Structure formats: structure tokens, C-alpha cells
Amino acid sequence: MAVPMSQMWTVARYVLGKRLRGVTRYPLVLMLEPLFRCNLACAGCGKIQYPPDILKKNLTPEQCFKAVEECGAPMVSIPGGEPLLHPQMDEIVKGLVERKKYVYLCTNALLLEKHLDKFTPSQYLSFSIHMDGPREEHDHAVCRDGTYDIAVSAIKAALKRGFRVTTNTTLYAGADPARYRGFFDEMMALGVEGMMVSPGYGYEKAPDQDHFLERERTTTLFSEMLNAPKRAWKFNQSPLFIEFLKGNWNLECTPWGTPTYNIFGWQKPCYLLQEGYCETFQQLMETTQWKNYGRASGNADCQDCMVHCGYEPSAVAETFSNWKGFWATARLTMFGAGRGRTRKPTAPTTNTPPAQPKPVGALYDLELPVGSR
Numbered sequence: 259m260a261v262p263m264s265q266m267w268t269v270a271r272y273v274l275g276k277r278l279r280g281v282t283r284y285p286l287v288l289m290l291e292p293l294f295r296c297n298l299a300c301a302g303c304g305k306i307q308y309p310p311d312i313l314k315k316n317l318t319p320e321q322c323f324k325a326v327e328e329c330g331a332p333m334v335s336i337p338g339g340e341p342l343l344h345p346q347m348d349e350i351v352k353g354l355v356e357r358k359k360y361v362y363l364c365t366n367a368l369l370l371e372k373h374l375d376k377f378t379p380s381q382y383l384s385f386s387i388h389m390d391g392p393r394e395e396h397d398h399a400v401c402r403d404g405t406y407d408i409a410v411s412a413i414k415a416a417l418k419r420g421f422r423v424t425t426n427t428t429l430y431a432g433a434d435p436a437r438y439r440g441f442f443d444e445m446m447a448l449g450v451e452g453m454m455v456s457p458g459y460g461y462e463k464a465p466d467q468d469h470f471l472e473r474e475r476t477t478t479l480f481s482e483m484l485n486a487p488k489r490a491w492k493f494n495q496s497p498l499f500i501e502f503l504k505g506n507w508n509l510e511c512t513p514w515g516t517p518t519y520n521i522f523g524w525q526k527p528c529y530l531l532q533e534g535y536c537e538t539f540q541q542l543m544e545t546t547q548w549k550n551y552g553r554a555s556g557n558a559d560c561q562d563c564m565v566h567c568g569y570e571p572s573a574v575a576e577t578f579s580n581w582k583g584f585w586a587t588a589r590l591t592m593f594g595a596g597r598g599r600t601r602k603p604t605a606p607t608t609n610t611p612p613a614q615p616k617p618v619g620a621l622y623d624l625e626l627p628v629g630s631r
Contacts (some may be wrong), residue, residue: 262381265360265381273574273575283514283548285329285331286332286570286574288516289352289516290322290326290519291317291337291339292344293341293342295338295339296522297343298402316346319323322353323350323353325519333515334359335362336350340369340554341363341364341365343369349372351363360384362424363384363385364386366409367385367387371411379419379422384423384456385422385423386524387412388400389441391429392444395433399428423452427441428458429456429457430457433483438483453491453494459530472562476564477504477505480503481505484500484595495566495573496570497573497586497587500590502564509569511560512569512572515574516529516567516568517539517542526567531551
């Protein structure tokens, strides 16, 4: 794993403290969405389809701090939209760092180099750069040519200034395992701290509905892609979650592990489903019918989901809940995964990439770098 010891210790102490107090449902990562607007319009995204009046709204720094304190999770992920479009994002990050929260600011990096001077390197801050694979696959996924090169330049600039940098990769049907193995080599060569990988979730509002992965295809893809992983690869995720993606470890979703707070309030039940909102975190935890979510519940919306926000907390809990999970994590961390099981697909698959949609450009022409169109 590519996680600093201070962060690992903080999370371990937090989880063990909850277990000792008999708390079974607790947040691990707060998904803080200060805005929905973005300077890209990715075909697989379901977060940017709101009307203009909603896309113009922001959470204030005070609202963000209140949500963080109310929730109490040791880590905060700031997705969007594009967080760097928020006029007070530096103030929000500074306040979270002062509260000693481990912050992952998720950005497509189009504006990162321009805004680097607003931030200060810290063990508590990591820029999580949206990189959906090699240059061709990434630019196709975000529907704009040239974004891969801009992101690589931003990664180099951030690393040069001493920032923690990780990558965040979402995979879809048609991904070529061999090309993504090469992509992992490229990211490690850049010097990023670690990589996060996850299958995409089938947002109903996403423009492209044809390339979301089903569960069996997910395990086939990840098993092939991560078979005999190179020692140089560092993943910013629990080893048990990686094994889960490969079909080698069974996990159930814990949607309360990554609660979401945005301009509407606390989202029910998780980051991926929109079934209403609560005014307070306590109300979210006490009124949500958690038994109705996750694959075991039979909920149709959960059957193919293997996304990190639902299962990474499950993997962490598994690590500290029994000796089997603990020793498996220790073994995988020290010795690697070896040659994991490769599942046979239930139907013929090909590596033919999906039809290329025409780039649809940005929803807003806000602070776009020169030549980004």
C-alpha cells in the first residue's frame, strides 16, 4: 500500500476505537461535494446533469467544516464537479488540514498548476488526479483531447513542489488489461504516491450507458489486469479491496462508510444513489434503512456495484474485525498478491474500444487553460 504510516495509524486507531466501543456503523471517509459544476463533461458522469441554477451553487467553508465535525471521519475526499472551480477551495482545504483531517482533493488537474500557489504541502493533503488510463483512453473518457498531457504536467509540477499526489482511475467495459498495466508503469515512473482503481457505476443520468461494467466482467477485467502485479505498483487502497475486485475475496457493501454531504444535505444512502437527503448526519445514520442496500439486500441498483466508496470501508473493517482479514492484509502488503485467480468470462469479450463519442466540451468556460479545447 502507498499510504503514509501516520495516516495508517490514525485510521487503525479510529477503527479499533469504534470496535472497542461496540460501534458497528461508522464513517471512514466523508465524501464532501462543495459543488457540482465542472470544466469537463465526461460521458460516464452523472453528477453534472443538474440544471444551471444548481450547478452555480457552492457550499461555504463554514458548511464544509460543520459537516466534517458532525461526521467525525478521519479522512475527507473532495470530489465534484471540479473542486478547483470553487472560489474558496484553498480556504476549505486549509481549514480541514488544521483539523488534522487527511484530505484527498479530487481534480481533473486542468486548473491545478494555475492554483498550486494557493496550497501548502502537508502530510494531510493529497491531490488525487483523475487519470482514466493511457492517453487515448483518458482523453476519450473525459471527452476532450489533450487532457492527459495537461494532467501529467500538473502531476510533475505538484510533485516538484513537495505535494502528495495520487491518481484515481475509473474503468469501463472494453478496457484492455495490457494497456492499463503499461499505464500503471507510467504513473509509477512519474513518482505518484499511489494509484486508486475502481469500476464505474452506472449513473442513470450519464450520457453513455453502454460501457458500465457488470460484476462478472469487473472481476474478469481486474483479475487479468492485476494478475502477478509488479512490485513497483503502489495502490492507495486496501489489499483486500484489490482482491475483492479480482474476485478473490468476498465483501459486502457498507454504504455508511463513505457518507456524502453536498449542497442538498446528507445524501441517502450513499454517494452513488440519490434517494433523498437528511439535514443532519445523525438523522442519516438513524433513519436510513441500511438493510435495503448492498448486494445481499437484493436491491437491483446494488447488484453490479463494486465501487470503492461502498467496499473500501468494508475491506478496512474486515482487516480489523478478524484474524483472517488481518493476516491476509499483512501477507498481501509484505509479499504481494502473487498470481491471483483469473476468472473465465461467461461470454466472449474483446478488447475493441467502444465507439468514440464526439467531445461535448465543458459545461462552463471557466478558467480553461490555453489550448485545452
